Amino acid sequence: MLSRVSVAGLTESGAKLTREAQDYWRTPSGENWKSNSHWRDADAFAENDLWSEVGRGHLELFDRLAQVCGEPPRFGTVLEWGCGGGANAVHFAPRSSRFVGVEISQPSLDECARQVEATCATPFVPILIDGDDPESVVDRLDGTCDVFLCFYVFELIPSPEYGARLLGIAERVLGDGGVALIQFKYETGAFLTRPRRRDYRRDPAAMTTYRIEAFWTLAQHCGLQPQVLHLVPRNELDERYAYLLLTKPTHVGR
Numbered sequence: 001m002l003s004r005v006s007v008a009g010l011t012e013s014g015a016k017l018t019r020e021a022q023d024y025w026r027t028p029s030g031e032n033w034k035s036n037s038h039w040r041d042a043d044a045f046a047e048n049d050l051w052s053e054v055g056r057g058h059l060e061l062f063d064r065l066a067q068v069c070g071e072p073p074r075f076g077t078v079l080e081w082g083c084g085g086g087a088n089a090v091h092f093a094p095r096s097s098r099f100v101g102v103e104i105s106q107p108s109l110d111e112c113a114r115q116v117e118a119t120c121a122t123p124f125v126p127i128l129i130d131g132d133d134p135e136s137v138v139d140r141l142d143g144t145c146d147v148f149l150c151f152y153v154f155e156l157i158p159s160p161e162y163g164a165r166l167l168g169i170a171e172r173v174l175g176d177g178g179v180a181l182i183q184f185k186y187e188t189g190a191f192l193t194r195p196r197r198r199d200y201r202r203d204p205a206a207m208t209t210y211r212i213e214a215f216w217t218l219a220q221h222c223g224l225q226p227q228v229l230h231l232v233p234r235n236e237l238d239e240r241y242a243y244l245l246l247t248k249p250t251h252v253g254r
Contacts, residue, residue, distance in 0.1 A: 011197040017158035020200035022131035025105040039085035055091040065245040073179040079145040082153035086115030094120040144175035154184035167222040176250040185209045
């Protein structure tokens with residue numbers, strides 16, 4: 001059933017929102033852009049250690065949640081979708097033999113590479129994508145990845161339907177038995193926590209949300225197996241964060 005907002009014609013098409021999103025992230029435009037992209041020298045991270053704490057906290061969370069898998073995940077190739085300015089990469093890359101950063105923004109991809117290279121000797125593999133063709137990563141990635149990471153991205157994407165594409169990509173690039181940790185913003189039932197579907201530049205971090213059970217089911221539909229969910233109602237950056245650890249089943253005979 002269409003929402004009242006849709007009936008009133010206040011939403012924009014997925015194609016239009018995708019173009020607006022790509023234009024926003026590919027055109028650096030001041031401190032808000034830097035903060036949203038999680039660059040180390042952004043105002044949001046000035047005079048505090050929050051930039052380092054974000055990535056450190058995500059690595060600790062990954063280790064804690066991954067215990068449900070029984071044995072430690074392989075840390076061969078780690079792929080981060082939306083690596084931004086490298087806040088997560090500098091903590092995950094030292095454990096991996098290869099770190100792949102996927103971005104829609106060349107400036108952020110370059111900044112992430114600088115941060116990783118200043119931190120460790122792990123090879124950094126940059127992949128720049130177009131917003132309307134994220135699936136190109138599947139053919140451009142050499143082999144598969146063991147760990148798929150995605151933090152502070154799903155709330156920025158144009159629509160919930162676009163998120164289904166990203167989950168499908170995660171399933172395709174993960175090797176059998178691979179592990180994914182994906183963060184998204186969840187709805188509470190209140191009108192203002194629903195997907196906005198318009199005015200991308202107004203507040204990119206409030207663009208797309210999911211009901212928790214809907215995201216869980218969507219991941220299953222895309223071929224990933226949800227294992228454990230961690231909720232963060234509020235932190236130093238924002239609110240209503242959900243972290244879902246997923247695995248890709250091992251297919252015997254492949």
